[in-house]
Amino acid sequence: MFDKKIKRIGIMTSGGDSPGMNAATRSIVRKAIFEGLEVRGILRGYEGLINDEIIEMNSRSVSNILSRGGTILKTARSKEFMTKDGQKKAVDVIKKNKLDAIVINGGNGSLQGAITLEKDWRVKTLGLPGTIDNDLGHTDYTIGSHTSVDTVLDAVDKIRDTVSSMERVYIIEVMGRKEPYIAVMAGLAGGAEEILVPGMELDIEQISSDIVSAKKKGKRSWIIIVSEGFSSAQLLAKRIENKTEYEVRSITLGHVQRGGAPNAPDRILASRMGAYAVDALLGGHSGKMVGIKGDKLHLVSYEKACFDRMKDKELNKELYALTKLLAS
Numbered sequence: 631m632f633d634k635k636i637k638r639i640g641i642m643t644s645g646g647d648s649p650g651m652n653a654a655t656r657s658i659v660r661k662a663i664f665e666g667l668e669v670r671g672i673l674r675g676y677e678g679l680i681n682d683e684i685i686e687m688n689s690r691s692v693s694n695i696l697s698r699g700g701t702i703l704k705t706a707r708s709k710e711f712m713t714k715d716g717q718k719k720a721v722d723v724i725k726k727n728k729l730d731a732i733v734i735n736g737g738n739g740s741l742q743g744a745i746t747l748e749k750d751w752r753v754k755t756l757g758l759p760g761t762i763d764n765d766l767g768h769t770d771y772t773i774g775s776h777t778s779v780d781t782v783l784d785a786v787d788k789i790r791d792t793v794s795s796m797e798r799v800y801i802i803e804v805m806g807r808k809e810p811y812i813a814v815m816a817g818l819a820g821g822a823e824e825i826l827v828p829g830m831e832l833d834i835e836q837i838s839s840d841i842v843s844a845k846k847k848g849k850r851s852w853i854i855i856v857s858e859g860f861s862s863a864q865l866l867a868k869r870i871e872n873k874t875e876y877e878v879r880s881i882t883l884g885h886v887q888r889g890g891a892p893n894a895p896d897r898i899l900a901s902r903m904g905a906y907a908v909d910a911l912l913g914g915h916s917g918k919m920v921g922i923k924g925d926k927l928h929l930v931s932y933e934k935a936c937f938d939r940m941k942d943k944e945l946n947k948e949l950y951a952l953t954k955l956l957a958s
């Protein structure tokens with residue numbers, strides 16, 4: 631499929647939805663139509679591709695979706711696509727619908743699926759980093775990561791009101807898989823007293839004695855943000871309560887972090903990346919993800935995007951240290 635001129639593209643969103651996916655879909659559809667291409671929407675990610683859930687799209691299909699959370703294309707995590715049989719079905723559907731290339735908007739797992747399409751089945755694809763986790767390499771941000779931090783921050787601020795009124799300790803568990811991004815950013819912005827993220831050692835004695843001495847010095851509230859990849863909030867709350875004898879409450883913020891209207895940075899990022907992906911395909915690129923470094927969009931191979939991420943985005947120790955210092 632590599633040598634064909636692109637006339638018709640497919641778009642899919644895949645994996646966990648993220649705020650801004652719709653803004654990206656709108657941008658891809660309208661830019662592609664502007665460039666004279668036909669557009670097909672693939673519903674439910676790789677699952678819908680296998681099941682031939684393909685719809686025609688035009689400029690009106692994406693009216694009034696810029697500000698909407700979730701994804702109008704729906705999304706799924708497909709087990710079947712992990713099998714050769716599933717992949718063969720997907721490729722047959724691509725041929726049947728005459729899709730010359732596919733824009734895949736999703737996180738790490740979804741872009742690894744794109745590697746398979748590209749390398750094993752020679753399907754042209756272009757990737758967008760659609761995930762709240764910000765766990766892709768060679769991009770400062772992923773689509774949805776800004777909004778998710780805002781959502782967590784809103785919760786932290788509200789929880790702070792009650793925690794300081796009741797002089798409690800509070801543990802807030804946030805998403806992000808093994809990535810510290812959401813925890814560190816929301817922690818700094820929300821003035822968290824402690825942030826616990828994957829890669830750190832859990833030192834209950836130290837945490838508990840920090841709380842006790844801070845309380846003695848007159849500190850009224852103590853918020854710990856814990857990344858889901860580190861520990862569960864409930865578990866941590868019990869252990870700290872046992873050690874300190876203070877009242878410790880906890881919350882797992884869960885999927886609230888994925889919902890809601892995308893904020894301005896995510897709408898702008900998604901709109902820019904969507905149009906850039908269409909240009910990249912028309913310019914002959916394939917097998918790459920759109921990333922942003924500074925304010926500049928660029929293309930990066932899927933392999934680098936998916937597997938360089940830990941190197942590229944180590945826990946930002948400076949921000950972590952600043953958060954601790956400012957919360958003292």
Ligand code: F6P
Pocket residue numbers: 646737761762763805806807858888
């Ligand atoms: O990848 C996005 C994400 O929200 C992660 O932060 C989280 O661990 C996971 O998806 C939850 O997946 P699901 O929605 O399938 O429960």
